[in-house]
Amino acid sequence: MTVRPIVIHGEPVLHRRAAEVEEFNDELRTLVADMFETMDVANGVGLAAPQIGVGLRLFTFAYENDDDAPDRGVVINPVLITSKVPGSAPDPDETSEGCLSVPGENFPVNRAEWAKIKGFDEFGAPVEFEATDWFARVIQHEYDHLDGKLYVDRLTDRWSRKCRKVIKAQGWTVPGNTWMPGVDPDPFGH
16 A cells, blocks of 8 residues: 555646546555555545546545444445535534645535435445435535535635635645645644
Protein backbone atom coordinates (compact mmCIF):
# COMPACT_ATOMS: atom_id res chain seq x y z
CA MET A 1 0.00 0.00 0.00
CA THR A 2 1.18 3.48 -0.87
CA VAL A 3 0.14 6.83 0.56
CA ARG A 4 -0.63 9.12 -2.37
CA PRO A 5 -0.56 12.92 -2.53
CA ILE A 6 -3.94 14.61 -2.20
CA VAL A 7 -4.75 17.12 -4.92
CA ILE A 8 -6.17 20.47 -3.93
CA HIS A 9 -9.01 22.63 -5.30
CA GLY A 10 -8.05 23.92 -8.73
CA GLU A 11 -6.87 20.55 -10.01
CA PRO A 12 -9.01 19.73 -13.10
CA VAL A 13 -9.74 16.12 -12.03
CA LEU A 14 -11.65 17.52 -9.02
CA HIS A 15 -13.93 19.62 -11.21
CA ARG A 16 -15.16 17.09 -13.78
CA ARG A 17 -17.27 13.96 -13.70
CA ALA A 18 -15.22 10.83 -13.06
CA ALA A 19 -15.39 7.84 -15.43
CA GLU A 20 -17.10 4.57 -14.60
CA VAL A 21 -14.85 1.74 -13.45
CA GLU A 22 -14.91 -0.89 -16.18
CA GLU A 23 -12.53 -3.57 -14.90
CA PHE A 24 -12.44 -5.14 -11.45
CA ASN A 25 -8.83 -6.31 -11.49
CA ASP A 26 -5.63 -6.26 -9.43
CA GLU A 27 -4.87 -2.72 -10.55
CA LEU A 28 -8.21 -1.56 -9.13
CA ARG A 29 -7.64 -3.46 -5.88
CA THR A 30 -4.21 -1.80 -5.53
CA LEU A 31 -5.83 1.60 -6.06
CA VAL A 32 -8.42 0.82 -3.36
CA ALA A 33 -5.71 -0.32 -0.92
CA ASP A 34 -3.75 2.88 -1.61
CA MET A 35 -6.89 4.96 -1.05
CA PHE A 36 -7.54 3.32 2.33
CA GLU A 37 -3.92 3.89 3.35
CA THR A 38 -4.02 7.53 2.19
CA MET A 39 -7.36 8.18 3.90
CA ASP A 40 -6.13 6.68 7.16
CA VAL A 41 -2.83 8.58 7.22
CA ALA A 42 -4.70 11.81 6.33
CA ASN A 43 -7.16 11.18 9.21
CA GLY A 44 -10.05 11.36 6.77
CA VAL A 45 -13.48 9.77 7.03
CA GLY A 46 -13.70 9.40 3.27
CA LEU A 47 -11.60 9.70 0.14
CA ALA A 48 -12.71 9.79 -3.48
CA ALA A 49 -10.39 8.67 -6.28
CA PRO A 50 -10.34 12.16 -7.89
CA GLN A 51 -8.79 13.46 -4.67
CA ILE A 52 -5.64 11.49 -5.46
CA GLY A 53 -5.76 12.51 -9.11
CA VAL A 54 -7.57 9.43 -10.43
CA GLY A 55 -10.70 10.22 -12.43
CA LEU A 56 -12.66 7.08 -11.59
CA ARG A 57 -16.01 6.65 -9.81
CA LEU A 58 -15.07 5.16 -6.46
CA PHE A 59 -14.61 6.27 -2.88
CA THR A 60 -13.53 4.79 0.42
CA PHE A 61 -15.01 5.61 3.82
CA ALA A 62 -14.39 4.92 7.49
CA TYR A 63 -17.16 6.10 9.79
CA GLU A 64 -18.61 4.31 12.81
CA ASN A 65 -22.37 4.36 12.48
CA ASP A 66 -25.59 2.97 13.89
CA ASP A 67 -27.14 2.45 10.45
CA ASP A 68 -26.52 -1.29 10.08
CA ALA A 69 -23.93 -0.37 7.45
CA PRO A 70 -20.24 -1.21 7.36
CA ASP A 71 -18.02 1.13 9.37
CA ARG A 72 -15.41 0.92 6.63
CA GLY A 73 -15.67 0.19 2.94
CA VAL A 74 -15.40 1.13 -0.69
CA VAL A 75 -18.19 1.94 -3.14
CA ILE A 76 -17.45 1.70 -6.86
CA ASN A 77 -19.74 3.10 -9.57
CA PRO A 78 -22.23 4.26 -6.93
CA VAL A 79 -25.84 5.27 -7.38
CA LEU A 80 -27.11 7.64 -4.68
CA ILE A 81 -30.65 8.43 -3.50
CA THR A 82 -31.24 10.99 -0.74
CA SER A 83 -34.01 12.61 1.21
CA LYS A 84 -34.66 16.30 0.63
CA VAL A 85 -31.90 18.78 1.52
CA PRO A 86 -33.16 21.41 3.99
CA GLY A 87 -33.72 24.82 2.45
CA SER A 88 -32.89 26.70 5.64
CA ALA A 89 -29.63 28.56 6.18
CA PRO A 90 -26.87 26.16 7.24
CA ASP A 91 -25.87 26.36 10.90
CA PRO A 92 -22.10 26.99 11.25
CA ASP A 93 -22.05 25.08 14.55
CA GLU A 94 -23.96 22.05 13.28
CA THR A 95 -23.28 21.68 9.54
CA SER A 96 -19.65 22.66 8.95
CA GLU A 97 -17.72 20.31 6.67
CA GLY A 98 -14.10 20.04 5.76
CA CYS A 99 -12.41 18.36 2.82
CA LEU A 100 -8.94 16.95 2.30
CA SER A 101 -8.88 18.78 -1.06
CA VAL A 102 -9.62 22.12 0.62
CA PRO A 103 -7.14 21.50 3.43
CA GLY A 104 -7.58 23.15 6.79
CA GLU A 105 -10.83 24.93 5.94
CA ASN A 106 -14.44 24.24 6.85
CA PHE A 107 -17.69 25.90 5.95
CA PRO A 108 -21.34 25.14 6.72
CA VAL A 109 -23.40 23.33 4.10
CA ASN A 110 -26.78 21.61 4.31
CA ARG A 111 -27.08 17.95 3.36
CA ALA A 112 -29.89 15.42 3.29
CA GLU A 113 -30.36 13.55 6.58
CA TRP A 114 -30.79 10.19 4.82
CA ALA A 115 -28.99 8.55 1.91
CA LYS A 116 -29.08 5.17 0.22
CA ILE A 117 -26.09 4.08 -1.83
CA LYS A 118 -25.66 1.15 -4.20
CA GLY A 119 -22.52 0.09 -6.01
CA PHE A 120 -19.79 -2.54 -5.95
CA ASP A 121 -16.76 -3.45 -3.88
CA GLU A 122 -13.27 -3.92 -5.33
CA PHE A 123 -14.11 -7.50 -6.33
CA GLY A 124 -17.29 -6.53 -8.18
CA ALA A 125 -19.65 -7.78 -5.44
CA PRO A 126 -22.76 -5.63 -4.89
CA VAL A 127 -22.75 -3.13 -2.02
CA GLU A 128 -25.90 -1.42 -0.74
CA PHE A 129 -26.71 0.38 2.50
CA GLU A 130 -28.51 3.32 4.03
CA ALA A 131 -26.90 6.11 6.01
CA THR A 132 -28.32 8.78 8.32
CA ASP A 133 -27.14 12.00 9.93
CA TRP A 134 -23.35 12.57 9.71
CA PHE A 135 -22.77 9.24 7.99
CA ALA A 136 -25.22 10.33 5.27
CA ARG A 137 -23.23 13.57 5.02
CA VAL A 138 -19.98 11.63 4.52
CA ILE A 139 -21.52 9.52 1.76
CA GLN A 140 -22.99 12.56 -0.03
CA HIS A 141 -19.71 14.47 0.27
CA GLU A 142 -17.69 11.64 -1.31
CA TYR A 143 -20.31 10.97 -3.99
CA ASP A 144 -20.19 14.65 -4.98
CA HIS A 145 -16.47 14.28 -5.76
CA LEU A 146 -17.35 11.71 -8.41
CA ASP A 147 -19.56 14.27 -10.16
CA GLY A 148 -16.85 16.94 -10.08
CA LYS A 149 -18.30 18.83 -7.12
CA LEU A 150 -16.60 19.83 -3.91
CA TYR A 151 -18.63 20.76 -0.85
CA VAL A 152 -17.55 24.39 -1.39
CA ASP A 153 -19.56 24.34 -4.65
CA ARG A 154 -22.72 23.86 -2.54
CA LEU A 155 -22.20 26.80 -0.18
CA THR A 156 -24.78 29.56 0.18
CA ASP A 157 -23.79 32.96 -1.23
CA ARG A 158 -22.59 34.26 2.12
CA TRP A 159 -20.22 31.36 2.74
CA SER A 160 -19.26 31.02 -0.91
CA ARG A 161 -17.88 34.57 -0.94
CA LYS A 162 -15.75 33.83 2.14
CA CYS A 163 -14.58 30.54 0.66
CA ARG A 164 -13.60 32.10 -2.69
CA LYS A 165 -11.42 34.62 -0.82
CA VAL A 166 -9.66 31.80 1.04
CA ILE A 167 -9.16 29.76 -2.14
CA LYS A 168 -7.73 32.78 -3.97
CA ALA A 169 -5.46 33.72 -1.03
CA GLN A 170 -4.13 30.14 -0.84
CA GLY A 171 -3.46 30.00 -4.60
CA TRP A 172 -5.88 27.10 -5.07
CA THR A 173 -7.31 28.41 -8.35
CA VAL A 174 -4.73 26.63 -10.52
CA PRO A 175 -3.58 23.02 -10.97
CA GLY A 176 -0.51 21.56 -9.31
CA ASN A 177 -1.23 22.03 -5.60
CA THR A 178 -1.04 18.93 -3.42
CA TRP A 179 -0.30 17.91 0.14
CA MET A 180 1.23 14.66 1.33
CA PRO A 181 -0.40 12.90 4.29
CA GLY A 182 2.15 11.72 6.81
CA VAL A 183 4.77 14.14 5.48
CA ASP A 184 3.13 17.56 5.45
CA PRO A 185 1.53 18.85 8.66
CA ASP A 186 -2.06 17.67 9.10
CA PRO A 187 -4.10 20.64 7.83
CA PHE A 188 -6.91 19.87 10.29
CA GLY A 189 -4.60 19.44 13.28
CA HIS A 190 -5.36 15.77 14.08
